[in-house]
Amino acid sequence: MRLFIPIILLLLFACAEQNTIVEKQSLANLDWISITSPTKSHLRGLDAALDGTVWASGTEGMVLRSIDSGSSWSAFPIPDCAKIDFRDIEAFDQNVAVVMSSGNGVRFYFTSDTGTTWQLTYEDTNRKVFFDGMDFNGARGMAYGDPIDGKFTMLESIDSGKTWEPYDRTSMDSSIAGEAGFAASGTGIVLGNSSIWIAASGRKEARVYRTSASSSWETFSTPLSSSASAGIFSMAFFHDMHGIVVGGDYKDSTNAENNAAFTMDGGLTWKSPSNNPSGYRSCVVFLDDGTAVATGRSGTDISYDEGQSWEPISPKGYFSCIGLGNVLIGVGRSGKIGRIQFR
Secondary structure: OOHHHHHHHHHHHHHHHHHHEEEEEHHOOOOOOEEOOOOOOEEEEEEOOOOEEEEEOOOOOEEEOOOOOOOOOOOOOOOOOOOOOOOEEEEOOOOEEEEEEEOOEEEEEEOOOOOOOEEEEEEEOOOOEEEEEEEEOOOEEEEEEEOOOOOEEEEOOOOOOOOEOOOOOOOOOOOOOOEEEOOOOOEEEEEOEEEEEEEEEEEOOEEEEEEEEEEEEEEEEEOOOOOOOOOOOOOEEEOOOOOEEEEOOOOOOOOOOEEEEEEOOOOOEEEEOOOOOOOOOOOOOOOOOOEEEEEOOOEEEEEEEOOOOEEEOOOOOOOOEEEOOOOOEEEHHOOOOEEEOOO
């Protein structure tokens, strides 16, 4: 009997390991399912609210909303914004959302009636202003744009985006010449529970700016390649210690060199994964169980170990993606929308 019990335990552990492998293989074989879209606008902004509502935004002043986990969508274009590109959107619930424009100045619009009407809550007409993304943690939100006068432009909201005020940049490190963000999916900024992170790329290196309640702003290098067309395009944190950055070169979208990194210490140090995503990736997101997914124009990859290794799951790619329970939703060029249902 003494020998029999350990043997049974070994068999149980072996079966459990085998089940894990099978589950991972089945996930890797899943692919995007195309969803009918009500628009041909290019979509880059994407967010899911706690109530399950999904909002998306893009060119030609377009905003979309889904109340069934991305299975169907309704269009809510913002009046007098046909030439505006809304690169990011924040979803609060099925009624409330905030959208942000990028390029030739910046505009923020707020809706509290499902997108039926929109209120312009902030505008800067300076054509040198280019905003890259925003993020909220509760009612507090931060938006960041490319450097002006040697530092990244920052706005802050404390009322869910109803109003915005300039953020005090006094403690921010000066940017490197040529350094900027990428407004590829609006995910270059993350507001955690104790820290804020901003992604920056330029001629010399791809860096992460970080501040916390106990420290002023600091910058930390990453191993990602950096140039006018390459660097960090997206960032996600599963919690305040474990995070991922992805990117690459959007002019060389199949190049898989130096296009991702992960941190286990809150962004103080960044390491390259054992194997990279299989090309340029413009968005990374964590699912509820800590699984990470990265997507871009040349395909989609998955990581089961918080960005330490990656494997491809589809040659189909999207500009942005978001997790909602066990569903992954993606949006992209010419109104493209897709879903992956995870088990």
